[in-house]
Amino acid sequence: MHRLRTALALGATAALFLAACGGSDDDDAAGGSTPTGSRGSAVSAERCAQNEAAGRVTYVTGFQYQASASILDPIAARALGYFDDVCLDVEIQPGTGETAQNAQLVAAGTAQVSSIAGNGDVLVNVANGVDVKAVAMFGHVPVATLMTKPDITDLKQLEGTTLGQKGALPVTIEAMLRAKGVDLSKVKQVVVGYDPSVLVRGQVQSLTGYKSNEPLTLAAMGEEVTEWNPEDYGVPGSIATTIVNPAFLADHRTAVEDFLRAQLKAYAYCEDHAEECVADAAELSQAGYDTDHNVEVWRTETGLVDGSLPAGQVLGQIDEAPVRTEGDFLVQMRQIPAVPDLGEVVVPDLVPSLYSGGELVWPVP
Structure with a gap:
């Protein structure tokens, strides 16, 4: 039901990867990889013209330039020349981690893709009146985890102790605790920073975090922690959903298709060349980028993504059924009043159209 994580040979880091800004083409064009092909080499002249008609496509990352799924792969797609191969002019801007801000930027047309x-974050934003569409999803598992020292063997032991969180208890963690019968009124919650050593120093007895971040930092310190994961208790979740501006999708569907096509091609490349792709991301960050840690972030997240891919589906595919499952869960947890009309939110046919026989189509016929 839970996993005891042992030490990994990682580079220690703080959870934040420090601010970095967007900028000109030269500023956000990642280096370190040699671009392949030439302008329009992967598409016909007609499709090239369609994609160029979309103008500059602004993509906002989920959080800075960290090596997460759906962040590192678009960065690599640009560095490798894949966007150029399909005649897309892509500007990559770093997000702050505020999902509402990303959704609002896309809905307003300030960004086209994010x-x-x-x-769950898509549904909360749509329920709040933010008009975006979800076109891709990478992982079918919650990314949040709750860490304790190994002496905690039952979550009920957390009653009467202190839990550290980042400003709010993740809804998936709350659901897990309630599923195990934990009386949350007996758990003192405090807001802590992004230094997970507060757990091993005993300042808190449990700590929320992300599977691809804090446990890696603690392992690098030689500390053993137990990860309590919501999916082990039937709690649904997902990792890395891609949203687009509905008007942009309607006017420039080929551009959205080929953005994702290039991203998915880069994802496969980065699975085999993690260090090279992370080096591209590091060049975008102004300072303080922990390359070793980010390599492990990428490997951890791709492991979560690949390991949770449903049989018969292709990478990136999004369907209404799992989105509805999360929506029903959010209603149950009183995060949204009702599940939005998913026919207006989810575009399930887009990603499968990029594949043939389970293989990504590249170049585009």
Whole structure:
């Protein structure tokens, strides 16, 4: 039901990867990889013209330039020349981690495409009147985890102790605790920063975090922690949903298709060349980028993504059924009043159209 994580040979880091700004083409064009092909080499002249008609496509990352799924792969797609191969002019801007801000930027047309934490964040924003469409999803598992020292063997032991969180208890963690019968009124919650050593120093007895971040930092310190994961208790979740501006999708569907096509091609490349892709992301960050840690972030997240891909589906595919499952869960947890009309929110046919026989189509016929 839970996993005891042992030490990994990682580079220690803080959870934040420090601010970095967008900028000119030269500023946000990642280096370190040699672009392949030439302008329009992967599309016909007609499709090239359609994509160029879309103008500059602004993509906002989920959080800075960290090596997460749906962040590192678009960065690599640009560095490798894949966007150029399909005649797309892509500007990459770093997000702050505020999912509502990303959704609002896309809805307003300030950005055309963005990564957002998961389906639940899409549904909360849509329920709040933000008009975006979800076109892709990478992981079918919650990314949040609750860490304790190994002496905690039952979550009920957390009653009478202190839990550290980042400003709010993640709804998936709350659901897990309630499923195990924990009386949350007996758990003192405090807001802590992004230094997970507060757990091993005993300042808190449990700590919320992300599977691809804090446990890696603690392992690098030689500390053993137990990860309590919501999916082990039947709690649904997702990782890395891609949202687009509905008007942009309607006017420039080929551009959206080929953005995702290039991203998915880069994802496969980065699975085999993690260090190279992370080096591209590091060049975009102004300072303080922990390359070793980010390599492990990428490997951890791709492991979560690949390991949770449903049989018979292709990478990136989004369907209404799992989104509805998360929506029903959010209603149950009183996060949204009702599940929005998913026919107006989810575009399930887009990603499958990029594949043939389970293989990504590249170049485009």
